[in-house]
Amino acid sequence: MNHPATAAPSILRRLPFSTTALAWLAVPCLIALPFLGLSEYAIGIFTLGLFFAVYAMGWDLLFGYAGEPNFGATFLIGVGAYTAAMLNSNGIAPPWICVIAGSVMSVIAGVLLALPALRLRGPYFGLVTLVAVLILRQLIILFSHQTGGEIGIAVPDVLTLSAVANYEIALACAIVSAIMIVLVARSPFGLILQAVGQDPLNAQAMGFSIVKYKLAAFCYSAFFSGLAGALMTFYMGTASLNVFVDASVGVQIIIAAIIGGRRTIIGPAIGGVFLVVLGEYMRPFGRLSELIVAVIALLVLLFLPNGLLGLLKLKRSAR
Amino acid sequence: MLLKATDLHKRFGGLQAVSGVNLTVGEREIVGLIGPNGSGKSTLLSLLMGIHRIDGGTVRIGETDITGWPPHRIARSGMSMMFQHSRPLLQQTVLENVLLALLPDSMLNFRFSEELRGRARAILGQVHLTEVADRLPGELAFADLRRLELAKTLAAHPKLMLLDEPFAGLSATEVREFSTLIRTMRDEGRSVILVDHNVKGVHALVDRMVAMSSGAKIADDRPDRVLADEQVRRVYLGSGASGTAVAASQTSSAPILEVADLTVRYGKACALDKVSLTARQGEVTAIVGLNGAGKSTLFHAVCRLVRSTGSVHFDGHAIADNTAQIARSGVVLCPEKRELFGDMTVFENLRIGGSHLPVADFRQRIDFVETLFPRLAERRKQNARTLSGGEQQQLAIGRALMMKPKLLLIDEPTLGLAPVVLDLISETIEKLRASGELSLFIAEQNITFALRHANSIHLLEQGQIVWSGPTHRFVDEVGHKVL
Numbered sequence: 001m002n003h004p005a006t007a008a009p010s011i012l013r014r015l016p017f018s019t020t021a022l023a024w025l026a027v028p029c030l031i032a033l034p035f036l037g038l039s040e041y042a043i044g045i046f047t048l049g050l051f052f053a054v055y056a057m058g059w060d061l062l063f064g065y066a067g068e069p070n071f072g073a074t075f076l077i078g079v080g081a082y083t084a085a086m087l088n089s090n091g092i093a094p095p096w097i098c099v100i101a102g103s104v105m106s107v108i109a110g111v112l113l114a115l116p117a118l119r120l121r122g123p124y125f126g127l128v129t130l131v132a133v134l135i136l137r138q139l140i141i142l143f144s145h146q147t148g149g150e151i152g153i154a155v156p157d158v159l160t161l162s163a164v165a166n167y168e169i170a171l172a173c174a175i176v177s178a179i180m181i182v183l184v185a186r187s188p189f190g191l192i193l194q195a196v197g198q199d200p201l202n203a204q205a206m207g208f209s210i211v212k213y214k215l216a217a218f219c220y221s222a223f224f225s226g227l228a229g230a231l232m233t234f235y236m237g238t239a240s241l242n243v244f245v246d247a248s249v250g251v252q253i254i255i256a257a258i259i260g261g262r263r264t265i266i267g268p269a270i271g272g273v274f275l276v277v278l279g280e281y282m283r284p285f286g287r288l289s290e291l292i293v294a295v296i297a298l299l300v301l302l303f304l305p306n307g308l309l310g311l312l313k314l315k316r317s318a319r
Numbered sequence: 320m321l322l323k324a325t326d327l328h329k330r331f332g333g334l335q336a337v338s339g340v341n342l343t344v345g346e347r348e349i350v351g352l353i354g355p356n357g358s359g360k361s362t363l364l365s366l367l368m369g370i371h372r373i374d375g376g377t378v379r380i381g382e383t384d385i386t387g388w389p390p391h392r393i394a395r396s397g398m399s400m401m402f403q404h405s406r407p408l409l410q411q412t413v414l415e416n417v418l419l420a421l422l423p424d425s426m427l428n429f430r431f432s433e434e435l436r437g438r439a440r441a442i443l444g445q446v447h448l449t450e451v452a453d454r455l456p457g458e459l460a461f462a463d464l465r466r467l468e469l470a471k472t473l474a475a476h477p478k479l480m481l482l483d484e485p486f487a488g489l490s491a492t493e494v495r496e497f498s499t500l501i502r503t504m505r506d507e508g509r510s511v512i513l514v515d516h517n518v519k520g521v522h523a524l525v526d527r528m529v530a531m532s533s534g535a536k537i538a539d540d541r542p543d544r545v546l547a548d549e550q551v552r553r554v555y556l557g558s559g560a561s562g563t564a565v566a567a568s569q570t571s572s573a574p575i576l577e578v579a580d581l582t583v584r585y586g587k588a589c590a591l592d593k594v595s596l597t598a599r600q601g602e603v604t605a606i607v608g609l610n611g612a613g614k615s616t617l618f619h620a621v622c623r624l625v626r627s628t629g630s631v632h633f634d635g636h637a638i639a640d641n642t643a644q645i646a647r648s649g650v651v652l653c654p655e656k657r658e659l660f661g662d663m664t665v666f667e668n669l670r671i672g673g674s675h676l677p678v679a680d681f682r683q684r685i686d687f688v689e690t691l692f693p694r695l696a697e698r699r700k701q702n703a704r705t706l707s708g709g710e711q712q713q714l715a716i717g718r719a720l721m722m723k724p725k726l727l728l729i730d731e732p733t734l735g736l737a738p739v740v741l742d743l744i745s746e747t748i749e750k751l752r753a754s755g756e757l758s759l760f761i762a763e764q765n766i767t768f769a770l771r772h773a774n775s776i777h778l779l780e781q782g783q784i785v786w787s788g789p790t791h792r793f794v795d796e797v798g799h800k801v802l
Contacts, residue, residue, distance in 0.1 A: 187429040188422045194408055195419055202405045205368055206420050207394035207475060263410070267379050 023178075023266060030171055040163040045280045047163070047235060049273035050170040054177045056230035056256040056268035058221035061181055063254075065190060065264030066217040067197025068118070072129030072252045073225060075113065075136050078245035080106040080226025082140065082147060085239035088155045095157045099230040106226020107219050114218040118211050130247060137245045153242030159234045166235050173231055174269065177224045182265050184220060193217055194263075255297040261307025270309070321346050321381065321510050322479055327366055328375035329359075329534075334665055336362040338534045340376075340421060344479060349501065349511045351525035351542065353518055355610075355764060359513045360536040361403070364481045365514075368400045369393040380479070399477035401468050402576065403484040407456040413467055414452040422473035439474070446470045446500060453630060460789075461587040462493040469500065482513040487611050488588040490781070498524045518609075522546065530554075553767075572600040575726050575758045576621070576650070581629035583613075583620050583782075586641045590616040591627065592782040598726065603752055603759045605773035605790075609767050612779040614762035615655055618728045621645075633726065647675070649725035655734060655762075659714040661704035665695050668703050668714055672721030680723075688717040691750055708736050709743045716747060727751070729761045733768050741768065748772045772793070 013101065034043045055073055062070045070076075084102035087093045117128040140147045147153055160166055184190055196210045198285040203210055233239045243249065252275060260271025275293065282289035304311055322344040329337040337359045344350050352360045365371045367378055369390040377386045394400075407416045412496050417439040418431055446466040452461060456467060465485065473677055485501070486494045501511055501524060515521045521528070521542075528545040530538040532554040538545045545551055576598040583591035591613045598604035606614050620627035623642050631638040639645045646652075649671055660668055669688060673681045689696035692713045698706065703714060712732060719727055732744050749772070751759060763769040769776060776793050778786040786797045 040754075114368055183429070183792065188418075188431060189426055189429065191408075191411065191415065191419050192422060194411075198408060201370060201390075202402060204390040205370070205394055205400045205402070205469065207422060207424050208390050208401075208422075209389070209391045 011131070016185075022253030029176060030175075031168065032295050034164045034167050043163045043167050045277060046171045046273065047167045048232070049276035050167075050174040051228045051232040052253070052256060052276050053174050053272035054224055055183050055253045055259065057177055058225045060255050060257045060260075060262065060268040061185060061193075061217055061267055062221045063257065064265075064268075065193040065197055066214050067124040067131035068214060068218075069123075069254075070129045070218075070221070071126045071247065071250055071254070071286075072113075072131075072133040073250045074245050074247065075129060075132040076106045076110055076222045076225040077229035078133070078136055078140075078251075079109040080229030081233040081239045081244040082153070083226075084157065084230035085153045085155050085233050086146065088157055088234075089153055091156075095155075095159050095234050098155075099227065099234070102233075103223050103226035106222045106229065110218050110222030112216065114215055118214045118218070130250075133245060133247050133250060137241060140241060140245060145252035148239075150241055152238045154238045155234060159231075170235070173228055177228070178266065178269055181220070181224065185265055189213070189216070192281065226290060255293065257307075259297060259300045259307055260309070261309030262305075264307070264309040267307050267309030271307070320344070321348075321378075322367070323379045323511075324367060324376065325378075326376040327363065327373060327378070329362055329366055329371060330374055335534050337366060340531070340534075340536045342367075342529065342536070342539075344510050347505050347508055348508060348527065348724045349505055349513065349525045351521040351528045352512060352531065353521060353528060353545075354531035358531040358554075360531055361483055361566055363531070364400065364483055364512065364514060364536075367393075368481060387511050394475055395424065395477035397476075398481065399472045399473040399475040399479075400481040400508050401420070401483060401485060403487060405468060407464070407467055407471075409455065409457055412453050412455060413448060413459070415445065416456065416467060417470050417474055420471040423722045442470050442473050445473065445503075456586050456664065458515055460490055462496075464587075465489065465497070466500075469497075473504070476595055477509060482511060484514055484611070486515055518546070558599075572602065574598065575600045575634055576604075576760065577632040578617075578621065578631075579630045579632075581617070581620055581627055581631065583616050583625055583627045585616075585625075590781055592783050593618060593629070594631075594779070595784070596777050596787060598758060598760045598782060599774070602774040603748065603761065603772050604775055604777070605761045605769035606760070606777045606779055607764065607769045610764055610778035611781075613782040614764075614779055615730050616782075617779070618652055618730050618760075618762060621728065622650065624652075646722060649723065651717050651719045651722045651727055653725035653727060653729045653732075654709065655720040655730040657711055658716055659703040659711055659718070662702060663708070665714055666699040672718035676721075676723070684723065685722055687754075688720050691720070691754070692717055692747070711742060712736065713747060716751075720751075724757050726758045726760060729759065731763065732761055733763065733765045741765075744768075744797070745771060771779060 002197060033046065056309055059070055059073050063066050080102035083105040084098040087098045088095060099204065111128070113132050117125050141149050144150070150218065159169060192208050193213050194201070196207070196208060196213050196290070200210050229244060237242065253272070256271035256275040257268035258271070260269065261267030279289060279293060283291070283293060300307060320343050322342070323577055324340065324342040325341045327337050339629055340363060342363070352363065354360050362371065366373050369385070369388050373386060375450070376702060377384060379385065380397055383396060385396060387620070407503060408419065411419070414436070418435060421435055422428065423437055440449070440452065443449050446469050448463060448466050448470060451463060456464060459467065469485070472482070485497060501513070504511060513521065513525070525542055527534060528538070528540065528542040530545055530548070530551045537554065538548045538551050540548070544579065574597045578597070579595045581591055581594045582589070594617060606617060608614055616625060619625045621631050621638070622645050623697065633650055634649065636648065639648055660671065673684050676684060695714055698710065706714060715727065732748070733741055736744065746769070748759065751757065760771070761769065770790060770793060773790050775787070775789050777784050778797055788796065
């Protein structure tokens with residue numbers, strides 16, 4: 001055989017130690033962030049950004065790994081948020097129980113949606129998820145006595161009143177989600193999931209039941225989306241349609257994930273925080289700010305289809 | 320018997336892809352599945368693997384009836400398949416790609432055990448990929464990528480391996496190396512079914528040969544007997560006896576198409592290697608060769624549908640830069656898959672072909688096509704999808720004629736057509752020649768058909784022209800290579 005000259009042992013380690021080290025270095029910095037003299041308002045923005053980061057990571061597991069574009073991220077988030085809000089506003093359960101119930105309900109709703117939808121081929125899964133958001137929205141409006149309809153539903157309890165504590169709760173949620181999702185993505189399960197996403201036929205012929213893996217990925221994504229959704233409800237004090245059950249919010253999540261870098265998990269998390277902070281920074285520009293965000297997303301899609309973190313990876317493999 | 324498939328049937332819409340095929344494979348046996356393109360070989364493999372649903376018949380592995388099982392379950396019961404086109408995971412190393420294939424179908428498996436890594440390395444050793452285990456697939460040579468696919472196939476510990484075109488795109492040396500590997504698989508106690516167009520490569524390797532044509536099995540015997548079989552020679556290899564139809568009119572008219580040093584690469588595979596040839600005015604030129612030799616690629620390169628280097632001259636001038644301009648200048652491609660608009664009527668398909676023509680020209684052109692093909696006139700209002708295969712080919716040619724070609728490139732005019740329909744296409748080619756309006760350039764793997772019509776023939780093998788000359792010399796000079 002004529003292999004190209006057997007060069008030095010791979011320079012192209014897929015998981016360079018540095019990335020992981022960098023991530024661990026970032027954690028203490030993130031924990032310390034609210035103590036660096038930021039205003040409570042700014043801390044609040046970062047708190048929202050962290051919830052967004054969790055949504056984007058959950059989305060990336062589905063799209064980047066399983067290859068299924070979920071246009072209905074807010075279906076999962078909305079189920080988590082509204083479950084928590086309804087339980088709490090009716091005085092059925094204390095906040096922490098509501099949060100757990102929210103994530104569990106999100107998984108259940110996710111399974112009910114995904115079981116039939118994942119059997120569809122091509123772009124149909126994405127379309128079904130999109131329709132699911134619309135249906136959930138209409139159901140909430142239809143049962144407005146219980147759900148608050150278009151006005152939204154207020155939660156009487158709070159987890160904490162302190163902005164710093166709320167930030168740290170959101171951060172804990174984001175870090176735990178990131179660790180869990182990255183672990184799964186790098187495990188044999190994640191490897192199979194990528195094979196299923198990229199070449200389903202070949203994956204089947206290798207003996208993997210593809211629906212099973214996609215469903216598991218969907219549940220996983222649903223759990224963290226529901227968790228973050230429920231936590232965010234308590235942080236905001238209300239569950240409302242335009243925040244939690246809105247296709248355009250779903251699009252924002254997609255943009256965050258793509259800017260950050262598909263199939264990197266951490267990239268979308270950075271993208272999520274970045275997008276929320278950017279949106280806030282440009283609030284004075286009003287409608288123009290949405291246009292700017294959209295243009296940035298377009299530029300990234302056209303010129304950096306692998307996103308910002310994907311760019312780093314690419315640079316490294318080019319070495 | 321390791322595998323016993325009985326009376327398999329598969330239909331895709333109006334096409335009977337596999338009809339009534341029986342196939343058995345014994346322990347430690349290599350079975351070669353041959354047949355022209357479109358004869359149902361790959362479909363048969365897909366049926367065995369459970370990728371397509373079986374319409375009728377049964378499949379057994381040993382004593383187990385696996386008919387109707389999903390592919391992942393079949394894969395776990397001793398059968399594994401190497402696909403002709405499959406991509407490894409590009410962000411994972413070669414070793415990790417093999418690890419993937421070794422994983423159990425379980426979601427509760429969150430780490431790669433050392434034992435698994437050891438097995439992956441052992442498999443890579445078997446296919447001679449040890450040195451590149453930690454590289455990314457993108458850095459591998461084409462032949463090594465095929466080895467990786469073979470390694471993945473081996474990982475499942477299969478009793479029976481289905482190899483779809485394992486030799487496609489490999490050089491002669493690599494084909495030999497691969498054949499040795501496949502023999503080793505047999506020595507380890509596995510059985511193999513391999514599909515290939517490279518009959519000669521398969522011939523030496525296989526214990527038994529099964530020939531297919533139009534979805535049916537036509538021979539199943541020792542390789543030498545199958546190759547000697549009259550029917551096999553006729554449908555696949557060409558009978559070789561009828562190279563007489565073309566008039567010996569060896570005029571040397573002006574060249575209409577001159578191709579020089581045309582080279583096309585698909586990634587790492589060289590599909591066309593410095594091809595030079597000439598097609599002459601008013602003649603029928605044929606390019607022949609096995610599937611995968613590069614015939615379609617040549618046509619695509621001439622029409623600038625794929626990137627190429629080298630030069631193409633049409634009617635004395637360098638050919639235009641983009642596909643649409645080339646078509647307008649008079650070089651029209653009638654593609655292999657016909658690409659008809661199935662939900663449009665015959666007339667609408669023709670109208671699209673002539674959409675750039677002024678009304679008067681258009682009428683005259685429609686008349687020309689409908690006189691040439693009376694069947695199309697009869698079926699003007701019928702949807703193209705509902706036509707028979709031969710009629711669809713006529714429509715595809717008719718639509719191409721609407722564009723007023725000076726040179727018509729027809730890719731595989733007889734592909735997938737029953738022998739009876741061949742006469743219809745033969746007649747078409749002769750009518751076109753007689754019309755004197757255009758020159759024809761056909762790509763064919765049916766050599767008999769090419770011999771019957773072409774004035775001159777070019778033989779393509781693995782991207783290179785290995786013989787060019789007038790038709791009457793073909794049988795004597797290279798007939799033994801291909802017939």
